[in-house]
Amino acid sequence: MISDLCMHVADLVQNSLRAGAASIEVGLERDGGTLHLRVTDDGAGLTADGRRRACDPFYTSKPGQRVGLGLPLLCQTAEHVGGTFALEQLGEGGTRVSAELPWNHPDRPPLGDPTETLLPLIVTSSGVEFVVRLRHDHALWELDTREIRAELGDVPLTHGEVLSFLENQFREGLELTGFKEEA
Amino acid sequence: MKLEELRQIRERVQDELRLRGGSARVRIVVGMGTSGIAAGARQVLRAILDEVSRRELGDVVVGQTGEKGLASREPVVEVYEGHRVTVYGGVDTDLARRIVSEHVVNGRPVEEHVLEVREVDG
Numbered sequence: 001m002i003s004d005l006c007m008h009v010a011d012l013v014q015n016s017l018r019a020g021a022a023s024i025e026v027g028l029e030r031d032g033g034t035l036h037l038r039v040t041d042d043g044a045g046l047t048a049d050g051r052r053r054a055c056d057p058f059y060t061s062k063p064g065q066r067v068g069l070g071l072p073l074l075c076q077t078a079e080h081v082g083g084t085f086a087l088e089q090l091g092e093g094g095t096r097v098s099a100e101l102p103w104n105h106p107d108r109p110p111l112g113d114p115t116e117t118l119l120p121l122i123v124t125s126s127g128v129e130f131v132v133r134l135r136h137d138h139a140l141w142e143l144d145t146r147e148i149r150a151e152l153g154d155v156p157l158t159h160g161e162v163l164s165f166l167e168n169q170f171r172e173g174l175e176l177t178g179f180k181e182e183a
Numbered sequence: 184m185k186l187e188e189l190r191q192i193r194e195r196v197q198d199e200l201r202l203r204g205g206s207a208r209v210r211i212v213v214g215m216g217t218s219g220i221a222a223g224a225r226q227v228l229r230a231i232l233d234e235v236s237r238r239e240l241g242d243v244v245v246g247q248t249g250e251k252g253l254a255s256r257e258p259v260v261e262v263y264e265g266h267r268v269t270v271y272g273g274v275d276t277d278l279a280r281r282i283v284s285e286h287v288v289n290g291r292p293v294e295e296h297v298l299e300v301r302e303v304d305g
Binding site: 156 | 185186188189190192193195196197213215216217220221224225228229232233236244245246247249250
């Protein structure tokens with residue numbers, strides 16, 4: 001079900017939304033041979049127990065559910081390709097989940113398409129602000145929904161013209177950073 | 184980021200929104216958990232947004248929700264009207280358009296694809 005890295009990121013973003021975050025930062029950044037995935041939020045965070053058991057598939061904070069597979073799958077993916085996984089509680093409240101993966105490892109999952117996975121979440125989460133950062137060494141692309149909303153006034157991000165604009169922006173970002181991969 | 188383009192969209196669209204006015208009568212919620220996304224939730228969302236804007240439905244808002252434990256029936260779409268929620272499963276772009284035109288506009292739910300109807304507070 002989680003077949004590429006953008007799906008992992010979308011899953012992390014859903015965790016942040018469930019934690020009541022009002023502000024979420026997503027980073028897909030590549031320094032040479034290392035890819036960093038990062039999702040930072042200002043949500044309620046996890047309990048100490050939750051943090052300790054983040055990689056345990058038989059732990060979940062969701063009521064009525066016995067397993068939570070999102071974080072354990074990312075842990076497993078990172079471990080499998082010799083990367084790292086970290087979950088931090090931020091001093092000012094909120095959580096940061098990050099993973100580092102070797103870009104050239106043959107088993108690194110494909111990057112996927114943030115236009116398919118992240119953008120729909122961003123436009124339909126009213127009241128939540130997002131910063132998305134794509135970077136490959138010095139080539140940096142950023143999208144900040146605060147800036148966009150400031151220009152749009154009352155026009156919602158779900159308006160067809162706005163959505164098309166954002167899809168184009170994402171495509172430009174993917175080209176600029178060379179994150180466009182063959183499917 | 185070409186913010187100038189957004190300003191132009193705002194100028195074009197704002198009058199159209201002002202003309203419609205009114206508050207939301209219907210809320211359409213698309214399931215955007217990872218299984219929903221994998222099953223094509225973006226295309227479904229796109230189809231709903233297209234249909235809503237093409238029909239100039241100013242009293243419809245569109246949102247998202249996470250996993251609902253209905254992974255095998257994704258993409259899931261919920262239609263909120265007052266206290267009533269109608270849940271659709273296995274939604275593709277055609278059904279998404281029918282939900283807007285038959286259910287939201289004409290008030291006739293697409294019965295054969297309804298998973299459940301329930302009452303909610305608020």
